[in-house]
Amino acid sequence: MPYHPVKKKIVRRLPTVPPEASLTGLPPLLRRLYAARRVGSASELDRSLHRLPSPWLLSGMEAMVDQLEEALRRQRRLLVIADYDADGATACAVAVRGLRALGLEQVAYLVPNRFRFGYGLTPEIVALAAERRPELLLTVDNGIAALDGAEAARARGMRLLITDHHTPGAELPAAAAIVNPLLPGDPFPGKSLAGVGVMFYVLMALRQRLRQRGRFAGPGRAEPPLGPLLDLVALGTVADVVSLDPINRILVHQGLGRIRAGRGAPGLVALLEAAGRKAGQATAADLGFAVGPRLNAAGRLDDMSLGIECLLADDGEAARSMAARLDALNRERQQLEERMKQQALAYLDALEVPVGDRFALCLFDEGWHQGVIGLVASRVKDLTHRPVAVFAPDGEDGVKGSLRSIPGIHIRDLLSDLATGHPRLIRRFGGHAMAAGLSLEREALPRFAELFEAEAGRRLSPEDLEHAVHTDGALEEHELNLAVAEQLRQAGPWGQGFPEPLFDGEFQVLDSRVLGERHLKLRLRPVHGARSFDAVAFGVAEPAAWRDLPALRAAYRLEVNEYRESRAVQLRLEYMEGLEG
Template sequence: MTQAVGALPPRWRLRDPNAHQNGIPRYPPIVATVLAARGITTRQQAEAFYRPHLLPDHDPLLLPGMADAVQRVARAIQDRELIALYGDFDVDGITSIAILHEALTALGAHTTPYIPDRFTEGYGLNFGAIRTLAHAGATLLVTADCGISSVAEVAYANELGLDVIILDHHTVPDVLPDALAAVNPKRIDSPYPFDELAACGVAYRFLQVLHDHLGHPFDDTNFIDLAALGTVVDVAPLIDENRRIVTRGLEVMRKGGLRPGLAALARTSGVTPERFTSETLGFALGPRMNAAGRLAHATIALHLLLEQDHRRAFALAQELDTLNRERQRQTEAATRLAEELLGPADAPLLFVATDQIPPGIVGLVASRLAERRNRPAIVLSRGPEESRASARSVPGFDIVAAIRHEKHLLVRHGGHRAAAGFTVRNEHLDELRERLTATAAASLGTEPPRRIIDIDAETPLSALDGLEVKGLMRFEPTGQGNRKPILLSRGVRLLQAKPVGADGSHLRLTVRHGQITWRGIAFRQAAADLDAELDIVYSLQPDFTGQGVELEVLDLAPTATNRPLER
């Protein structure tokens, strides 16, 4: 990871100093230690972790508003009402709308999908779109991945004769919209035992209940792929029910159950279905789909998911690939500009407002800044009168709570603890910057931050035998909430190191310990301090052939520096 100018090296911290004492007996020792570091200390817990289909199945009727939503949609299907499906322009919203459209249409519903334009309409429900849908004859409006903060917009829909059902997962405001049903696991009155579903997960559970209500069998192979894709790309924690959804979705996709659109995306990105992992969804398919809404219109991605003709699907996938390459170019240029505007100063909160960064990539730039400087970052695309912002946070700072505290300065806002967005009038920018910076300073302090790498276990590299590797690779699907196991090995002999990548910023390594030689890749660490013997912090990943395993080196230091492992 690229560090900011003057940044100190990351701190290495042992996730659980007692994990090695609490491991499951007769398990491979490294695997047992890593499981214990994640709180898994019994065989029963390990069985549920490795086989998430064994986890208890939560009752979706516990989600508040679910029963009312199902009854209203069932009546709309019976009466042949026009159901408007309104989704966000990111992958979670697009997959939610695709799931709902396909399933409801198969049940005999009359639906019209609607994805707003990021540039002319912005995030969430808007009055113009509601008016358009009402004039088209819609009598029921179902939102997905948006709507929970749209108090005025829902009231307007009601005035036009639209019933509104909200399927959302964003942080719930103090006042709920006056919708017929607001299905959201984060509602404070929700008895549902898992509150981290993505919107596509909420839509998936809604359809299960609807099929049961109508007496139709629910074949999840038709929709679980999209639920898995949206869950991963939206960075929902891959634990509990989300782990079950993603595991099941990947199984279906690997066994050849790819819809034409995803097959075309896989072909375009150079990944074969049998090698699909959560990283494939998050870093190969997801960015290409998101590029549509960032640079053009998200309906391109929606049409791709719904397309049944393989030739047309491939043409759409190529269009998305072209957009994604342009998105990458714009993001690199915008990040350089943002770094220049910030300069070397290290404020408690990074705040960049400029008319030179397009609104479609402000979130990506904010994410890069937060990653590089380990500070919450807000990047605004400044317009003539208003600015649209995306915010990304760091552990320990609730960015959406900080933004919500300043709602009197904002036109609209919403999001999660780690990622949020808002629109603000330009005359309030200076005051907003000062207030948010003060909040971050009070929470995080003003000292230069140091990134922390939480390590699951320290072990000699030579101790990684076949059983250990197999057990560690079975932590898939990995991602937010279930990171890849991270190990520390000291005294590793460096055999070879060379810069790789288009800009030479990555480091290809060959290392040895005992009789075992490993290949590895250290992303964005070509300038790292190297020596004959290294201490390395790493995870395991499939190699480029898909048949073997290599090291993904997250950080390294010469053994002679004896960098401490904090406990």
């Protein structure tokens, strides 16, 4: 498999609630899987929209709806300030589409170019926004740390409305309204909404208010549906890798249902087609690994305006044209990422202190692209099971970094503690538990690397550093069939915090061959079984080395392999280790 400086081990998940608790009637396998994911009752599997909690539980919602209702009544000019990732792009498209549908006529958007302006509502972005003469600024997926940006907006006479889901700092921006489920004391039961989910909740509350005011009463004033936005909500939620708690599972399930039923936005459908995926069979994995990267490619290498315009397109031909451009950018991104990843692995090989003896890793190269460092950080984290910070030049006098963490370290809290203990070390930072970004003076990088690893060492236990592959145990041979694979596909959506089922077993290798440069196609038979099955392993570092192996132990997913008009069960190997024959 790919480069693993820290050896993995297979660990089986254990049920965290009794498998029988209120889940009678489900197949035993599903009861087992749900119990290991803390599902204790059938009600938790209800993915209908009426199960969503009220938007009014979000603490800033009354003020937010007051502002938007007034803007609609007076037809004020509103400018959405977006972020340049998939969550920010979908949140922007949802805001523009939703506000226009509810009757606000003058809605436009502005997304910062990451290479010129960086992240969020900075004073520079406020100055750029002012050229369009908006009366209100509405942030999506950003703004909670924009203290200077909020002051700049106030000085220019623009009212600021913030929707965000990032962790607030000790001080909040001076805004007319803030909606963020992570605000201190906020009673909303779901703390894992993506930025697009927060914006969708704002639209739900605004529509309820307008309904109460009688805005949709009378001929020609039909209440606009918000359901058509759920495909974009699902895309942003999955692409931002937020935890699929019960609320997010409802949003993603409903969005996928619209896509499969042929009611997806033309731009999203075009991106699926560009990736070779069928909208009628779309899964959360398709959104996360096919659509999300193509949308993100615009923000990483060029300008996310292209991605947002694709999501806003109503014309199928225009959407396909933009999706083709995004697909080309994604191929360029893949090549750049692979080159940077190989350079990063070469740096790891050359470390004086081996990876296995370190608590964290900090990497920098003068030639690295700041739009791709987050992906490289994620790849290195996956391979080493260590917190990773990857830096690139910012084009001026400093460096920008992207961090990825492992369970056991809240990476944004770590940065906050470093900033508090060393006030002149970090220029800016922000993020979540598992991912964060920051900027530094160039000369501060060696000191940051030293403090970063020391702080990680204080927070991590030896158990945290074990590179475990968590599986749902073994499948019986009679369960390795197409019906079970279909059942697993329908039992999701699966994703972060609600992991897709992963099984383990020992197999005899009946046949194997190399596909392309780094993939394996195998024919496997369970060691104590009679039937054989097709299997595939992608991204194998040295595939030829596995061809003559007589037996292996593998962690695998059971999936449906569709080729032309045929459908068959297939084992997708996520990890494998050799066994003696």
